[in-house]
Amino acid sequence: MAQRGRKKGSDGELSRALLLRIAADEFAEHGYYETKISNIVKKANVTQPTFYLYFKSKEAIFQELEELFRKKLACLTIDSRLEEGLDEQALPERIAGGLIGVFHFFTEHPSLGKIGFYLSPSAADTKAAMAAQIEDNLLSEVEAGYFHQNVDMSIVANGLVGMIDQLTVAKLWTGKNTADELAKEIVAIVLNGLKK
Amino acid sequence: MAQRGRKKGSDGELSRALLLRIAADEFAEHGYYETKISNIVKKANVTQPTFYLYFKSKEAIFQELEELFRKKLACLTIDSRLEEGLDEQALPERIAGGLIGVFHFFTEHPSLGKIGFYLSPSAADTKAAMAAQIEDNLLSEVEAGYFHQNVDMSIVANGLVGMIDQLTVAKLWTGKNTADELAKEIVAIVLNGLKK
Amino acid sequence: MAQRGRKKGSDGELSRALLLRIAADEFAEHGYYETKISNIVKKANVTQPTFYLYFKSKEAIFQELEELFRKKLACLTIDSRLEEGLDEQALPERIAGGLIGVFHFFTEHPSLGKIGFYLSPSAADTKAAMAAQIEDNLLSEVEAGYFHQNVDMSIVANGLVGMIDQLTVAKLWTGKNTADELAKEIVAIVLNGLKK
Amino acid sequence: MAQRGRKKGSDGELSRALLLRIAADEFAEHGYYETKISNIVKKANVTQPTFYLYFKSKEAIFQELEELFRKKLACLTIDSRLEEGLDEQALPERIAGGLIGVFHFFTEHPSLGKIGFYLSPSAADTKAAMAAQIEDNLLSEVEAGYFHQNVDMSIVANGLVGMIDQLTVAKLWTGKNTADELAKEIVAIVLNGLKK
DNA sequence: GATGAATGAGCGTTCATTCAT
DNA sequence: GATGAATGAACGCTCATTCAT
Numbered sequence: 064m065a066q067r068g069r070k071k072g073s074d075g076e077l078s079r080a081l082l083l084r085i086a087a088d089e090f091a092e093h094g095y096y097e098t099k100i101s102n103i104v105k106k107a108n109v110t111q112p113t114f115y116l117y118f119k120s121k122e123a124i125f126q127e128l129e130e131l132f133r134k135k136l137a138c139l140t141i142d143s144r145l146e147e148g149l150d151e152q153a154l155p156e157r158i159a160g161g162l163i164g165v166f167h168f169f170t171e172h173p174s175l176g177k178i179g180f181y182l183s184p185s186a187a188d189t190k191a192a193m194a195a196q197i198e199d200n201l202l203s204e205v206e207a208g209y210f211h212q213n214v215d216m217s218i219v220a221n222g223l224v225g226m227i228d229q230l231t232v233a234k235l236w237t238g239k240n241t242a243d244e245l246a247k248e249i250v251a252i253v254l255n256g257l258k259k
Numbered sequence: 260m261a262q263r264g265r266k267k268g269s270d271g272e273l274s275r276a277l278l279l280r281i282a283a284d285e286f287a288e289h290g291y292y293e294t295k296i297s298n299i300v301k302k303a304n305v306t307q308p309t310f311y312l313y314f315k316s317k318e319a320i321f322q323e324l325e326e327l328f329r330k331k332l333a334c335l336t337i338d339s340r341l342e343e344g345l346d347e348q349a350l351p352e353r354i355a356g357g358l359i360g361v362f363h364f365f366t367e368h369p370s371l372g373k374i375g376f377y378l379s380p381s382a383a384d385t386k387a388a389m390a391a392q393i394e395d396n397l398l399s400e401v402e403a404g405y406f407h408q409n410v411d412m413s414i415v416a417n418g419l420v421g422m423i424d425q426l427t428v429a430k431l432w433t434g435k436n437t438a439d440e441l442a443k444e445i446v447a448i449v450l451n452g453l454k455k
Numbered sequence: 456m457a458q459r460g461r462k463k464g465s466d467g468e469l470s471r472a473l474l475l476r477i478a479a480d481e482f483a484e485h486g487y488y489e490t491k492i493s494n495i496v497k498k499a500n501v502t503q504p505t506f507y508l509y510f511k512s513k514e515a516i517f518q519e520l521e522e523l524f525r526k527k528l529a530c531l532t533i534d535s536r537l538e539e540g541l542d543e544q545a546l547p548e549r550i551a552g553g554l555i556g557v558f559h560f561f562t563e564h565p566s567l568g569k570i571g572f573y574l575s576p577s578a579a580d581t582k583a584a585m586a587a588q589i590e591d592n593l594l595s596e597v598e599a600g601y602f603h604q605n606v607d608m609s610i611v612a613n614g615l616v617g618m619i620d621q622l623t624v625a626k627l628w629t630g631k632n633t634a635d636e637l638a639k640e641i642v643a644i645v646l647n648g649l650k651k
Numbered sequence: 652m653a654q655r656g657r658k659k660g661s662d663g664e665l666s667r668a669l670l671l672r673i674a675a676d677e678f679a680e681h682g683y684y685e686t687k688i689s690n691i692v693k694k695a696n697v698t699q700p701t702f703y704l705y706f707k708s709k710e711a712i713f714q715e716l717e718e719l720f721r722k723k724l725a726c727l728t729i730d731s732r733l734e735e736g737l738d739e740q741a742l743p744e745r746i747a748g749g750l751i752g753v754f755h756f757f758t759e760h761p762s763l764g765k766i767g768f769y770l771s772p773s774a775a776d777t778k779a780a781m782a783a784q785i786e787d788n789l790l791s792e793v794e795a796g797y798f799h800q801n802v803d804m805s806i807v808a809n810g811l812v813g814m815i816d817q818l819t820v821a822k823l824w825t826g827k828n829t830a831d832e833l834a835k836e837i838v839a840i841v842l843n844g845l846k847k
Numbered sequence: 848g849a850t851g852a853a854t855g856a857g858c859g860t861t862c863a864t865t866c867a868t
Numbered sequence: 869g870a871t872g873a874a875t876g877a878a879c880g881c882t883c884a885t886t887c888a889t
Contacts, residue, residue: 688884
């Protein structure tokens with residue numbers, strides 16, 4: 064009954080969600096500055112004032128999307144910490160599991176991923192936070208005896224973030240590799256190295 | 260008499276170089292869109308038309324900087340290929356040498372680095388090109404017997420690019436690590452892995 | 456209540472029409488290049504962005520005015536074709552009628568006339584089109600037996616266009632002659648010639 | 652001896668004449684506003700300051716060209732007055748002679764013609780002056796008994812100017828008719844009219 | 848006579864944002 | 869909740885013109 068007679072896109076929350084989704088795609092495709100509010104509202108079939116009913120400003124909607132990304136990513140990163148008591152056999156697979164989660168997220172939300180990881184001025188911060196979390200994980204894992212301590216774990220963590228970053232752009236989003244493949248390879252490299 | 264050597268065009272080239280340098284810094288600091296020509300010329304102590312005496316447009320000067328970056332980077336990447344006949348002892352150091360070159364470049368030209376690697380819409384292409392070059396190097400090195408072949412070298416190459424990328428931002432430009440340290444750590448990780 | 460009839464878009468159309476009218480006058484008075492958008496909007500009491508709400512560009516509004524002129528002129532020219540079965544007595548008056556129509560149009564819309572006939576880069580085309588239409592009329596009229604065929608009707612047609620052109624500028628718009636006088640004189644000249 | 656070692660276009664008067672000629676063509680082709688001094692000097696192989704050595708301003712060079720046109724045209728118009736004592740036989744040919752002179756001038760100096768007759772803001776004045784001169788001629792010719800007096804000679808004169816104008820653009824410069832053809836047709840029309 | 852370098856002045860256009868309804 | 873209309877504030881760019889040499 065609350066919905067009777069509604070034109071498409073004119074329910075409050077619906078409009079908001081629609082705008083948010085369209086904005087994400089537009090930002091991802093054209094970048095922040097080349098994305099025009101006028102375009103977003105056109106695609107959402109609403110007028111410009113309607114946009115400002117739901118979002119304070121262009122920057123605000125962008126930051127909202129950013130925040131969305133950051134939260135989801137943080138969850139994934141935290142979840143990827145290895146539990147104690149794993150046998151050596153299972154180690155690689157467990158590590159890969161965490162990476163797969165991240166890659167899956169990037170596969171399913173490419174727009175959000177582009178915004179939070181590449182477009183946003185605070186992408187560096189986001190990556191730093193991710194690295195910090197990973198470092199944390201690694202340190203526990205060293206303590207748990209999984210890894211040796213001959214390397215600076217902060218550097219390893221940032222290295223991993225960088226690998227995820229570049230492989231997402233160059234391999235995942237281009238369709239050249241799947242999340243599983245990438246995860247497996249990263250594990251292979253970082254765990255055993257290249258040396259014969 | 261001190262100026263006798265300056266023939267025609269000399270002052271012009273100076274102005275041009277000045278604008279180019281300032282533009283690089285401005286773009287690096289504020290990004291493409293928030294960089295205003297009016298600001299660049301103000302800092303260069305010239306008027307706006309002077310800018311257009313030397314550059315066709317805002318986009319043109321940006322692309323010129325991009326190109327500058329790409330060329331220097333390509334040189335460095337090519338130079339980092341390992342020559343044949345290295346003994347196993349020298350291997351890590353030689354690999355690190357190539358990385359150090361890249362990190363030094365980023366240290367000495369941070370503005371150019373930001374432009375070409377982070378700001379430019381074609382940054383992804385640049386990184387892809389770098390990865391391709393590194394992959395090339397790696398494949399020769401596999402053939403030369405330096406590395407085993409259990410991993411996809413394209414993924415390794417992209418991973419390395421990602422590591423360089425993230426470590427530059429998070430460690431090099433923040434002053435937390437030197438080029439040498441980063442290079443050594445990367446070598447340690449990628450050559451031997453983390454496994455105990 | 457007086458305004459009840461004005462539904463959505465009504466004020467917008469008003470602004471648009473106002474801008475169009477003012478622009479016509481400005482273009483006519485100062486020419487294309489010396490006409491500034493800033494001046495048009497000032498006279499219309501709106502801001503510059505409002506202008507761009509209704510017109511794509513300065514060139515676009517100019518072309519719209521041009522087109523307006525061309526269409527009205529084409530109607531008038533077509534309407535001035537003589538119907539068949541006129542007796543010789545009525546001929547001069549009928550011909551004059553067509554000319555009067557054109558001159559009236561130029562009297563009532565001098566700005567449009569200046570734009571379409573003098574300022575526009577395509578004025579030559581417009582005149583050529585008018586001449587072609589007149590030639591068409593003349594040829595039917597020759598066939599109908601009104602005129603002899605000793606002259607090239609394309610030249611006559613262009614000659615008439617030229618006369619209309621110059622007399623409009625030199626006589627009509629200066630107030631030295633009325634539309635009726637000019638029409639009558641043209642008829643007298645072109646029908647009978649000057650020879651004693 | 653005065654000429655030894657000169658580079659092309661660097662003799663004072665030569666440069667001036669060259670600039671004048673190129674400017675005429677540029678103005679004729681692109682109109683006043685779309686003609687850029689930078690372009691003129693480029694085509695003349697001189698620098699911008701050199702231009703200002705010879706001409707006070709863009710407007711000044713344009714006006715100089717205008718003046719050139721006006722003077723030559725005035726001569727031609729004056730020369731076309733019919734001398735007394737012509738027999739009726741020779742009349743059409745003599746009148747045509749004057750017109751041919753004008754058309755020849757337009758054929759040989761199209762750039763100048765475009766400038767003085769179409770581009771210049773004072774084109775209307777120039778045409779008015781020409782019309783006045785023609786009217787003068789016509790009045791003497793009426794007095795000499797060549798023409799009847801049933802028409803307003805000022806209107807005839809302006810009509811002739813208009814015909815010349817339009818036929819020059821539409822027939823002469825397009826190559827559709829020669830000066831002689833146009834002159835003959837105009838005479839035929841204006842002397843005898845179209846009526847059967 | 849000629850030039851390399853530079854500029855004052857200005858214009859068209861864009862876009863996020865807001866009022867009045 | 870939604871809209872038609874309007875705007876403030878910039879910004880990139882152009883071009884005729886002029887120094888200093």
